[in-house]
Amino acid sequence: MPLKGKKIVLCVTGSIAAYKAVYLLRSLVKSGAEVQVLMTESAKEFVAPLSFASLSGKSVLSEFFSKPGGEWNSHVDLGVWADLFLVAPATATTIGKMANGLCDNLVITTYLSARCPVMVAPAMDLDMFKHPAMQENLRKLKSFGNIVIEPASGELASGMSGKGRMEEPEVIVAKIVELFSEKKNS
DSSP: OTTTTOEEEEEEOSSTTHHHHHHHHHHHHHTTOEEEEEEOTGGGGTSOHHHHHHHHSSOOBOSSBOTTTOOBOOHHHHHHHOSEEEEEEEOHHHHHHHHHTOOOSHHHHHHHHOOSOEEEEEOOOHHHHHSHHHHHHHHHHHHTTOEEOOOEEEEOTTSOEEEEEOOOHHHHHHHHHHHHHHHHHO
């Protein structure tokens, strides 16, 4: 189990590629990782939190306070707990917020509190991905030390074809294993 003992915060944002995050989570858990899933509100429109909770064995977090009890979901504690902060899929909105420190949700506040490596797997239509604003935001994320997993080319949800598909879960897991192997060997 190449990720045994690793703690990963998996952030799922509002993209049709959110279904791939279910497979990604399953692979991470099978590889030995302990995973805490955070979802943006729009992500819940694509995949139900119950799918992620069932596979991770943990409640999915999306609010600063749990309902009905009102317990605080501490972004600071999550940022300190994690060995990896992974955003997959990462929408244009979330990437823009990350690049500019706009923290209006639990995903972004946790990102700004993270003390661990950050990986981002963009998912969007080809024209959105190519847009100069998006490319600038990705450059900013890289300049902060974040690892951007380039999207794949292929058929997109719009019916068009091009670069913008979130990379496949098995490729993302391989990159995570590689990251931890490099850290172990350095």
